Amino acid sequence: MTAKGFKYFVSEEQIMIHKKRSIKEILQWLHETNYFLKKVQNETEKKIMKQIKEKFNT
Numbered sequence: 001m002t003a004k005g006f007k008y009f010v011s012e013e014q015i016m017i018h019k020k021r022s023i024k025e026i027l028q029w030l031h032e033t034n035y036f037l038k039k040v041q042n043e044t045e046k047k048i049m050k051q052i053k054e055k056f057n058t
Helices: 012-019 023-040 043-056
Strands: none
16 A cells, blocks of 8 residues: 655754744744645645544544
8 A cells, every 4th residue: 555645854953943933923824824725726625625624623
């Protein structure tokens, strides 16, 4: 069986930079990222994301 998903490496430097961000900067980044994802996802991908969100919000 082939694994699904992806891997993402975060360096110690990236973590330290992120830790220095304010709450406002982090929330702004999240908002912009969510906006971008909604614009580029097709309907199937949107359904999958909705199912994932519902699974973790119950």
